[in-house]
Amino acid sequence: MATLKAVTLVARVSAVDRAIQILRAFERHDEYSLTELVTLLGLNKSTAHGILQTLTDDRFLTRDAQTRRYRLGPALIRLGHLAHEQIDVRRVARPWMDRLVEETRKSVLLGTFHEDRLTIIDKVDPVGTLHVSAAIGQQVPFSAGSFGRVFLAWLPESRVDRLIAKHGLETFTPASITDPDEYKAELARVRELGYAMDDTEEYLLGVRAVSVPLMGPDGVVAGLTVVGFKSRSEDQPGEQAIKAAVSAAQEISTQLGADMAEPTEGERALGADDESTGRQVTNAEKEKVDHAV
Numbered sequence: 001m002a003t004l005k006a007v008t009l010v011a012r013v014s015a016v017d018r019a020i021q022i023l024r025a026f027e028r029h030d031e032y033s034l035t036e037l038v039t040l041l042g043l044n045k046s047t048a049h050g051i052l053q054t055l056t057d058d059r060f061l062t063r064d065a066q067t068r069r070y071r072l073g074p075a076l077i078r079l080g081h082l083a084h085e086q087i088d089v090r091r092v093a094r095p096w097m098d099r100l101v102e103e104t105r106k107s108v109l110l111g112t113f114h115e116d117r118l119t120i121i122d123k124v125d126p127v128g129t130l131h132v133s134a135a136i137g138q139q140v141p142f143s144a145g146s147f148g149r150v151f152l153a154w155l156p157e158s159r160v161d162r163l164i165a166k167h168g169l170e171t172f173t174p175a176s177i178t179d180p181d182e183y184k185a186e187l188a189r190v191r192e193l194g195y196a197m198d199d200t201e202e203y204l205l206g207v208r209a210v211s212v213p214l215m216g217p218d219g220v221v222a223g224l225t226v227v228g229f230k231s232r233s234e235d236q237p238g239e240q241a242i243k244a245a246v247s248a249a250q251e252i253s254t255q256l257g258a259d260m261a262e263p264t265e266g267e268r269a270l271g272a273d274d275e276s277t278g279r280q281v282t283n284a285e286k287e288k289v290d291h292a293v
Contacts, residue, residue, distance in 0.1 A: 018043060019051050023060065023076075031069045089214065089222045090122045092255045096248040097124045097224070103244045106228035107131045113151040113220070116142055116163060121222070132207055132227045143169045143176075143183070145203030146196035146211040150223040153190035154213065160184065175200040195246055199238075206230050210242050212249035215258035224249060 021041050025032065034052060038045050052070060055061040059075040090110065097108045101124045110122040117139045125131050142148040142163060152160050161180075169178045177183045190196045196211045203209075209227040213220045226245050 015051070018047065019055065022048070022051060022055065023072075026072050031064075031067075031071045033067075033069050037070070089252075089256065093214065093222070093224065093252050094122065094124075096252055097122065100124075100224070100226060100244055100248055101126050104226055104228070104241045105129060106226050106241065107134070109134055109147070109225045109227065110222055111140075111147060111225065112222050113142065113148075116167060118142060118144065118147055118151070118223075132204075132229065134227075140203075141167070141170055143167075144172065145198035146209050147203075147223060147225045149187055149190050149196040150211045150213040151220055153187040153196070154220045157184070160187065172203045173201050173205050175202045177202060195242060195249075197242075201230065210238075210245050212245045213253075214249055214256060215253040216256040217258060221256055224252075 018041075021043075022037060025037060025040060032040070034045070034049060037043065037052070038048050041048070052061060052063075056063050056070070056073070059073045061070045062073045063070050089112075093110050097110060100106075100108045105126045107123060107125045109120050111118045111120050113119075118141070120134055120136055120138045120140075123134055123136060125133075140147065142152060152163070155163075164180050164183070169180065169183055170176065171178055177186060186196075194212070198207075198209045198211075201207060206229055207227060208230045209225050211223055211225040214222040214224060224245060226241050228241075
């Protein structure tokens, strides 16, 4: 009897897996015929036909009566909207923010980008130690240090140009980047690394930070910033803070629906050798990390 139950369970999981394979195929093309899906996924034709019929009956797929081709159906639209509405970035991020504070002993801020400004929507501070203070609801300019760069780095260049033309690049400290070309070059670097650093006190004197984007299916949803005082020796574990922040961002982004399959240059540098190429992390890359936060 136990064996029979185990076989039944495997069969059910296998059927669900095939249905998921079929649905995910539509990430690549808008529509398929039965034959195309069988060829693409290597499925048995009668099995595929039965799954397609079930998905069509429940409106997860639609079938054109004339062309006999399948497309995604309205049931998925409803479920997608429900899933999107039920995702609260603060709820998803908070456990990872708590963990970041424990690992780094620095303040961790969660922010969103709206109407050309950043808004802090949550924060966690270390207990029993001096830390950088920020208020929930506080707004800061888009060009404020590393925080704003993790949002602008993934915006269309035309929108970045409009933001700069409209608001300019403010001078917060002598180290602030105010040249548009230099600023956009820094945005390109952020895209390559997967995180942004302010290790030259661009926004606040005596403060350094590392920021990471939290990605959803359509791009950057929010940003996390780990921030600490530059003068305190215990606030200098740059590589540790960056690794922890990047790792947290990957986990949060996955829960928010992002596809995190491809590692960034920075993730490969922080994770030792690149397995796909055998490339060793260069001294320059390590030095850049060691001087952060």
